[in-house]
Amino acid sequence: MTQNHEKTFNGRAGWIAERPIAHRGLHDKSRGIFENTLGAARQAVEHGFGIEVDLHVSSDAVPMVFHDDTLERLTDQSGSIRERSSEELGRISIGGTADNVPTLRQLLDLVGGKVPLVLEMKGIKGKDAGFVAAIGKVLAGYHGPVALMSFDHWLVEDAHHLLPDIPLGLTAEGDDSHFEEHEKIARACAIDFVSYGISDLPCRFVREFRERGLPVITWTIRNRDDMAKSARYADQITFEGFDPK
Template sequence: MSDLSWLTARPIAHRGLHDLNKSCWENTLTAFKRAVERGYAIECDVHLSSDGEVVVFHDDTLKRLTGTDGYIWQRTAAEMGALRIGGTADHAPTLTELLNLVDGRVPLVIELKGIPGKDEGLVAKVGAALRDYKGKAAIMSFDHWLIRDFSSHAPGIPAGLTAWGDQVHELEAHFSMLAHNISFVSYGVGHLPNRFVSFVREKLAMPVITWTVRDQDAVTKTFAHADQMTFEGFEPDATPAA
């Protein structure tokens, strides 16, 4: 396993360093710029547009973030770029725009969002975008069908499982993904501790990051059972979580 100490070296800003969508919205260039300025690693989400481009956006539907009806897979990257996020001047950037902005200054953790039947080529596109990127970057997903493509379509890029749950069937599903060359885990902080996370940390020496940390209880739980947090709603270096 390659050295992934950079993945856990700094707190990870969930969808950038936004202000809970009051004036600085999630997954925008403004939120990413704020994270870079403060030296936080960045977590973001990506989808595939109708013309096969990788767009930074969390939801599969457009309504919550843009006020527009429809789905992201129905829009081209240019059409997504023309939509305003939360009524601000920000747009939904492409992955290329994000990479150009960050330019290796802080690590990136990119979550691939699958939509069955609409995500063919997403892993390969992300892999191609990161192939010549000089900064530290990792990919991850909840979606097992995407993770199965990571090693063949995004080789050499640190790959992780995004997961949650503490029921037997959930944990067994997570264990099954260890056969697919993952090198870290991002786990829902509310379901810690559990035997899957304990196993990958203690037996496999695999780093574990948590999501989404919003208060001091979650900070404490993270560092009792994992290695770093994905946070929002406060600044770890500036203001203690309330």
């Protein structure tokens, strides 16, 4: 099931609403397929879903596909991901499987433009110098649909200035008390789309953003009730743990 697949959007990111987006890839821990791995990305491609993944940067300035700031939750290693080189990270097993921490380049090579990619930049304030530029170098020459987004306003601002040709989104949450905060960054950085927490919908910011003809995706949808809620208040889902088709 794809929400509003016939709706026409303003701007350059309408494609983001064309199909459901697999949150951190199409992962299934019970089958040994972990989040943010090439295995999860491969499954999403095979099922025709878009892919959302998270990006950090290694100690040698290589964008890596990984969610957490530290390694403990998904590996048998500890410490900050940013204190390891891309070569070191590429040898670390995820969940004891054959999958390791992949680079953004490896992900792009696997996907090859076959499905949309939504890349969430995970920032650490004061430590992100060069992060967005490094992402831009890897994305140069990639021809598939791809967009960047972040909760972190400094990364959104960097992407707006450094990578103006790449569609840019704001990841956000919160009730109407956050309207001015979200609206300020969205307008200042000419945001192309919004990714909003489903638990905070409906809200004024999302309603007015959609009234401008721009797409909104939701996170994280884990059941059909939330999928139906998303269909009422947004344009597409970022999902995990069930089949939305």
